[in-house]
Amino acid sequence: MTGDAVVRLAGGVTTYTGALTGEGTFTVGGTGTLGMAKNSDFALPANRRRQKVVTTGGNHPVSRIENPDPPAVVVQRGATLQYGTGSGGDGVLSHITKAPELALNTLNHQVDGTLDLALRERVNLGVLSGSGLVKQRRGTWPGIDLPGTHPFSGTLYVGTGADYGSLHYLTSMPNVRKVVNQGSFIHNAPDGEVVSNAADLYSQFYGNDINFHTWGSGVVRMSGVYSWSDNGSDTDPALSDPSRNFATVPHRDNKRGINIEGATVTWGDGTHNRFFLPGNENTAYINMHAERNGTRSVLTFDYNGPVTLDAPISGGRFHDTMAEVGRGDVVVAARRGNAVTFTAPQNYDGDTTIGEGASLRLGDGTPQGDSSLLRTGKIVDNGELVLQNAAKGVELGRISGRGAVTQAGPATTTLTGDLTYTGRTTVKAGTLAVTGGTLAASSAVDLPAAGTVLDLTKAGDQAVNNLSGAQGSTVTAGSVLTVHTTTATTFAGTTTAATATGPETLTLTGTVEGALTNTGTVSADGLTVRGAYTQQPGARLSTTRMTVTGAVTLAGTFTPDPARGPGVLIDNQGTEQVSGTFDGLPEGAAVGGLRLTYRGGDGNDVALADAVASTGSDATTPEAARSSSSGLLWWFSAAGVLVLLIVLVLLARRRSRKRA
Structure with a gap:
């Protein structure tokens, strides 16, 4: 070759058994196929060469192609150029330059037609451009190298194997929208680099x-979707119905596999919520392995909306995924709206991290969608962990971070210990049981629906912060429950014996099944205490009415309701008198326009009574009794004076008769 050569095909298959040498470019046009049976080595003319290979990285060299040359091999639309005969390793057009750990073809390829790779040899096509089809046949190992940034916007068909990046070069194909993968599509990234693939990938058959x-x-x-293709073509693969990614089909043709070999991988780029691997345990597998040097795998989900993983992450070999435990960690990236749901039991042994603004949901609320995590790893929760199993309970432990934990499914979730997360704890449905550790680090505990249960009976002494809950909710404790309130809250449900502490008001409107000790601030509105009520010095109480079945011991302060009229405040249903008084409020003390008594009602209730007269048994006070006694004393005095006057009159009359 001494310049530009053009082969114009007229249909059919033409095989060229010679070799091209010299300098120039090679273009295939027309219709039909030109097959190359031998390797050719020619160069682009010197006056067109401009590209450089730049290597950095020292002991771990990484090579980049700068200012690529124009294409030296061109396949025009309608034409097919075939490399090899399908059985040997020859038939490539190339001119190789060496870089560390890389043999680079300097003959860049522009493919607007079809490039058919039918040879059993590693192939490097230089920098790819064009909008056609590059198709590698099945059984043609060792595969394709793809170093560089490729303007190619057509379809890549991986029939056997392709390397998208390596330890020594970067790959970028930003314009490729679809890749057919019928072999092993191998992705790699050097130290300190991010290799991105935004294409949608399609499989056609099993394997x-x-x-x-x-x-x-x-x-x-990876920011595309790895899907099955049941229709379309090699250049435009497609799936007739998204549900077929989850269906059982003949020959398991829709089975797709992921093997993470001690690598750090991200699915999604934060700009959408098209999940990378739509499939379940029957149609997809994910294996996470560790390298021999101990490097573990990391899989990160980075989306801006809800996505669902319906397959388990495990660590077996290829399709036998559940044979071994996965060796790696899972991260839900810190991005607002990044809401990931697991609907299968997970089988990896590492940590699970939930970033700020993100959430991880275990279970989708259906019996078929229950999930779980192995307890070998920690949960670092800086977003929200939502527990939504419907049929099978889950046990979790070692939860840390700044995030929230929400129980949202009917199946019981059990927290087994080492709980240091500082976010809110919410029980929206079902039961959240704590059998080890404490919720003391959680900023608040809320049970917003009737029928919800926080079960602390097996966890010993417990402390919760800022308890709130709806009527019909329940908190059970096996020992001492301390409720610390730093933000005003209302709990309308039922709890076992409790101690209230904290500077802000805990409003209780339900039932305490046991003793209630107030060392903080309590507002009781219709509260029933089935046990003793003890108010410690320094504590505060405001109440419209509360019922206590045990002993009542008072100290601290009482804050009256300005709108409250006469009546019982503490209905002491026990037989003993109230012990102690509120600070500054002795028996009969004025409270607004009323008087406070500790012997009201049936004789041992705390009540407010009218300051002048009794308003009935519910408001009888010593002041009213004193008023009644004073009236009787006046009448007795008046009667005595009258009798004395009568006696004096009678004596005067007797003396008058004697004189007469």
Whole structure:
């Protein structure tokens, strides 16, 4: 070759058994197929060469292609260029330059037609451009290298294997929208680099996977969708119905596999919520492995809306995924709206991290969608952990972070210990049981619906902060329950014996099944205490009416309701008198326009009574009794004076008769 060569095909298949040498470009046009049976080595003319290969990284070299040359091999629309015969390793057009750990083809390819790779040899196509089809046949290992940034906007068909990035080069194909993967599509990233693939990937038949490798702090990011294709073509694969990614089909043709080999991988780029792997345990598998040097896998989900993982993350070999435990960690990236739901039991042994603004939901609320995590790893919750199993309970422990925990499903969730998370604890449905550790670090506990239960009976002494709850909710404790209030809250449900502490008001309108000790601030509005009520010095109480079945011991302060009229405040249903008084409020003390008594009602109730006269048994006070006694004394005095006057008159008359 001494310049630009053009082969114009007229249909059919033409096989060229010679070799191209010299300098120039090679273009295939027309219709039909040109097959190359031998390797060719020619160069782009010197006056068109401009690209450079730049290598950085020292002991871990990474090579980049800068200012790529124009294409030297062009396949025009309608034409097919075939490399190899399908059985050997020859048939490539190339001119190789060496870089560390990389043999780079300097003959860049523009494919607007079809490039058919039918040879059993590693192939490097330089920088790809065009909008056609690059198709690798099945059984043609070791596969394709794709170093560089490729303007190619067509379809890549991986029939056997392709390397998208490596430890020594970067790959970027930002314009490729669809890839057919019928082999092993291997993704890799060097230390400190992010290799991104935004294409949608499609499988057509059983026996395909995507494998991930990274070095050091390298990351591979996948922001497309890995789907089955049951129609369309090699250049435009498609799926007739998204539900078929989850259906059982003949020959398991829709099975897709993921193998993470001690790599750091991200699914999603934070700009959408198209989940990378739609499938379940029957149609997809995810294996997380550790490298021999101990490097573990990390899988991050980074979406801006709700997504669902319906398959387990495990660690077996290929399709036998549940044979081994997965070796790695899972991260839900810190992004507002990043809401990930697991609907299958997970089988990885590492940590689960939920970033700020994100959430992880275990279970989707249906019996078929229950999930769980192995207890070997920690949960670092800086967002929200939602527990929504419907049929099978789940046990979790070692939860830390700044995030919230929400029980939202009918199946019981059991927290087994080491609970240091500081966010809110909410029981929206079902039962949240704590059998170890304490909720003392959680900023608040809320039971907003009737029928919800917080079960602390097996956890010993417990402390909760800022308790709130709806009527019909229940908190049960096996020992001492301390409720500390730093923000005013209302609890209308039922709790076992409790001690109230804190500077803000805890309003209780339900039932305490046991003793209530007030060392903080309590507002009782219709509260029933089935036990003793003890108010410690320094504590505060405001109440419209509360009922106590045990002993009543008072100290601290009482804050009256300005709108409250005469009546019982504490209905002491026990037989003993009230012990103690509120600070500054002795028996008969004025409270507004009323008087406070500790012997009201049936004789041992705390009540407010009218200051002048009795208003009935519910408001009888010593003041009223004193008023009644004073009236009787006046009448007795008046009667005595009258009798004395009568006696004096009678004596005067007797003396008058004697004189007469």
